[in-house]
Each structure stands twice: as C-alpha cells, then as structure tokens.
Amino acid sequence: MAGNIFGQMFRITTWGESHGRAVGVVVDGLPAGLPFSEADIQKELDRRRPGQSEVSTPRSEADRVEILSGIFEGMSTGTPISMLVWNSDARSSSYDAIKNTPRPGHADFTYMARYGIRDHRGGGRSSARETIGRVAGGALAKLLLSRYGIRIAGNVLELGGIRAKPLSFEEILENVEKTPVRCADLEAAEKMLEKVAALRQEGDSVGGIVELIVKGVPAGLGEPVFDRLDSDLAKALLSIPAVKGFEIGAGFEAARMRGSEMNDPFSMEAGKVTCSKNNAGGILGGISTGLDIVCRVAVKPTPSIGKVQQTVDLTTRENTEIAIKGRHDPTIPPRMVPVAESMVALVLADHMLRSGFINSRTLLE
Template sequence: MAGSSFGTLVRLTTFGESHGKAIGGIIEGIPAGFSLDYNQIQHDLDRRKPGQSAIVTQRKESDKVQFLSGIFDGKTTGTPIGFTIENEDQKSADYTELQKAFRPSHADFTYQQKYGIRDYRGGGRSSARETACRVVAGAIAKQILAQKNIRIDAFVYQVGSLKWTGEWKSELKTISEANNVRVPSEELAVEMENLIREIRKEGDTIGGGIRCVITGVPTGLGEPVFDKLHTELGKAMLSINAVKGFDFGSGFDSISMKGSEHNDLFTTDGTTKTNFSGGIQGGISNGMPIDFRVAFKPVATLIQEQDTINEDFEAVKLMGKGRHDPCVVPRAVPIVEAMAALVILDYYLMQKAYKK
C-alpha cells in the first residue's frame, strides 16, 4: 500500500488500523538537539482524542504516546523518531454487518475494489484514528517552530449554517479552546453545540469548517511551479479524513472581486495593507499571516437506515452502528494544526538549506 508517507526533509510515515493492536509512526528529518515537552505533545493528543465531550464519539482512548527511538534525555537525536499509540477500546462487533455491505460515502467500496480485501472494523486504515499519529508529529514540529517565533492557530469557524465572521486575534485562542466546539465565540459555541446535539438525536451528522492562521512565517518559504507552499498545504489538508475543500486568502470569494479591490498594496516596511493573498504569493510566503480554511463534510455513518449494496451488488438496507462523531470539526482542529506545522517546518528547513 503506497501513500502512507508525507513530507520531504521532514517526513512522517504512519501505520496501523483503527481496530488493530496499535497505531504509530516514524518521523524522519527532525534536527538534533531540540528539547521536547512531552506534556505539550500529550495535550495536543488530548485535544484530538475521542470521548472528550458529549458532542463527539464516546469511544474511550487514553491516546498515550510511547516513543521508541530518536529521543535521548528529552532531546531529539536527529535519528528517526519511532512511536506507538495503543488501541484500547475497540468494539469490533459493532461492524459485523459491514463484512458484506458497503456504507454509503465511506471508503468501504473503494478499498474492496482496489485491494480485493478490507478491514471492515471501523474502516481499518481509512479510519480517522490514523490522524492521532499526525498529531504526534505535528506537536513536535510546532514546538520547533515556536522556537522560531512561528505560531499556528486553528479554530472552528462554521458548523452547518452557523458561522463566525470575526477578525482573528491570537488572544481568542483562549476562548476557542475553552468550549467544546472550539469556536472563538462563547455565544456561538452554545448555538453550535445545541445544533450538534439536535443533529445527533436525529441519528444524523453535519459538516463544518476550520480556519487556520499561521503567524511569524518568514518570507521565502515555498518552491516555484509544482511545489508551491499553498499547494503542499492544500495536499496536507485534503489528506485529512472528511475534508472536501481547501482555500486560502480570499479563496473563492476572489471570483466576485475586481483586481483593484483584490491587490494587496505594499507599505514601506515590506508588509501589505490587506492580505487577500493569504500570506502566499507565487507559491512563496511573503511574511504576512498565512490564512486558510478547510471544509469538512458531514460524517458518512448515520444512525439511521440507508439504502446500499453488498459485495454481490445486491440492494440491501444498512443501519449504522458504533460510536461516531456527529460533527468532526471540534476534534479536527489539532489535526489541521499538526499538518500545517509539518508543512511549514519542512519548507523552513528547505529554505535554510539554501542559505550559506
């Protein structure tokens, strides 16, 4: 199976299935000599783990990471960092009906057609449980970037039709992390949580959006043509389970704008008066905040009967079972931050390699 590795100089390879014994990863390219805060790594895992509130899946996983290599006396050695996270609360019996039937809009059908075999227990390799490995790697990358004064903040800005349209400031992180939805508004957090609870009672799911703002990024990160900075960020975000869209800066709103409205005019200190470019021009960072949004679809597993087919292409009925998120965005915030951190650190080290 190809496609389990991400990155160039900083490269993450993940392994494991949702209902296997463990998941884990190998991180290559982390420079030597960096002191790691294990509590901060665990904090990010806790932000992603299931069972953290009443509006997420109630699967109980401690998600305690065990490092196997690449760290000595709390510092990175420059060698590959290996780690595992045990699976503790699998309920494979919830998935027995999926041995022959395909869940609509899941990877069940495509995995079966591609490989001729699939782990039907929770989706196996296609399960979002794999993203815990990304959070470990991203938490390490964020700590290194923080020493370079690069900060990555992601937060929920939309659930269904409810949308936060305020101006992001780093001080709002305290508010977004203090509520179950992770939106930077106490009032909107209540509305969004109530909506998610209502949707869950119906046995249904709902989509949402996450915005990420990266500050302190120096100019010059990114490669021309095929390896543009926003191209890699887009690939990183679109690799996350349930993601259906990515845009940065003005994004799709730029369609209705005139060039005279959209151009980011320079000031004499090298910054720009506006940031419709989202901190990236020509695929290269321009020193302004990198600002992008990620769209997540409604979770495909519904706790209600749906029409589908079995392996013989016969029409059957299927009722979703198991413990699933009615809306993925509250738990996806640290995943977005992690993937952004891996991209920025990778390009930071590439740019550093160019300079004498």
C-alpha cells in the first residue's frame, strides 16, 4: 500500500536510498527448487551498474550482491530471498546545494510536498539506485521464466531522435550489448554515441525509446478486465524513473489506423492458431495470444543537467538558480534496458504463477 511492493504472487519489496547504508530487495513467491547463485544476480546487476562507459555516470560502485536468505544447497526453498548491495561510493557533500532547491524534473519537490522531510543526498529514495533491487529481483524472475522457454530482449530503439532499424529477436540478443548505448542496430548505435557525446559537452541530456520483446509466452496468460497483461506491463514500466509513455504493439500508431489495417487476421500454422502480423503486440483483451509481446517506453532526457536552471529556495520561498554538479548519465535509455527487462520479467513471472502455468509451491516433481 505504501508503494514499495510490486506483484501479487511473485512479489518484490525494494528498499534503500542512494546514500543510505545499502539498497536491496526481498523476493517473496519464488517457488522452491530453482537452482541459482549470486553469479546469476550479479550478471544482471553488472549490466545496470554505473561507471561503465562515457554514456553513464562515472560513479563507480562495485555493486556486489549478497544473498542473505531463501537459498539452501544452491536452490530456492520457497522462502523469501533477501538480497542487498552496500552503498560504498557515496559523495553526499556534492548534494548539499540541492537540499533546499528542488532540481527541475526531479522528485525533490514532490517528496518534500508529500512527506515534509526527505533524504536529499543523491535523490534519496527517488534515485535510480533504487532500481538495483528491481534488477536483482528481476534476475530471479528471468531465471524462472527461462525454464518455461520465455526470453526477454530489451533494446534502445531511439535515442536523441536517431531511430534504429527493425531487427529480429535473435539479432537484438546478439548485438545489444556490443555498444554502450545498447542499440542492436550498430550503425544507429554509432550515431547515438556521437549525439550523446556532443550533448554531454553542452551540459545537456537527451531522451529515447526502449523496446522490449518477449518470446515464448503461452497463449492465455493475463487476467481479464483490470489485471490485464498489458495493464500490468504499463504500470510496471511507468514505475521506472523517467518513463513518460508506454505503448504495446502498434501503440500510438493504432490511433491513426483503420480497423482493417489494425486487426491481425488469425490463421492456422502447423496445427496452431497464430496471426500473420502482430499489431496487437501479443495481447488481446489483456490476455496473451502466444505471439511475441512487443512494447515500448518513452524515456525523458536525464533531468540532471549542467546548464543553469531556474528553481526556488524552499526555505526563503524565493526564486533562485541551480546548476547541477554531481555525476549523472547524459542519457537514460541504455542503462534502463536491464531495468525495463526486469520489470517485464517480474510481471510475467507473477502472471505465470497467478494463472497456474507455473506451480507456486515447488518446481521439484
């Protein structure tokens, strides 16, 4: 109810502030009998870790995950899995300037309006560092889904106005990690890198679009009416900081289509019902069709920019100016890819359990 718990049957509770002692997650609902190790989690955390390249913040955290419970002899036991990452490289002092002057585009003002108090250091709870817990939980969700043949591929489809060309699922998987912008179209990726470098020089930032494709989802997944698969994906993805839009399948283009264009005709293929195209994005009436789930999120430019901006001083109640120092990504989509994949994995694992496609007690027997 207080907003830090996500999911119904596969549930994560994230906790931690940017400059607190640690950040972490408790995963409740992973069935017993899944073999896993810290390496499975670390692999995903390493993908979201800052300090990896010129497109991300130079803050360098080791971000080593520690698993504190729920595992026995290398296997999940059905009990909660608590994981944490210690905060080590927190330079709080560089945030003193923002204590009373809310940064435009950030949650500083709204947290203050809500709570009357906030941990301003590094954005506190509203920092992207909170997503460590999501990625750690998402890593377990991915691992669980992979046993049922479900795979997720995120990709930066657009950055600073540069659009990637459409690629197949396998092409994306093969190329996405080859460049720091996480765009599988390597030509577009190069242009994106140039764009980002130029903006960084100017002390500005840029937005983009992340696309998520899911392969292997069985037909019949998703609850009707309110807990639709697409509703839950929308909620999950909008909960990632900086996301301002979500679309599935044809998305906003559907608003300009005719019914005869939009509808995906059914046909039999190898004894199975399928569709020759996928404007629906793999979901009809909130329930999966068995085709790929395809959705996209719009990501705003990083709000932390070096340029001088106007703001207010909450103590003097007067207008003032701010120029943000500290360490920040000049663009968010590349690092958002693993976070967005994690949120998709969490939604799918949750629904696979709710719908009885995965036994909620145990995978043994």
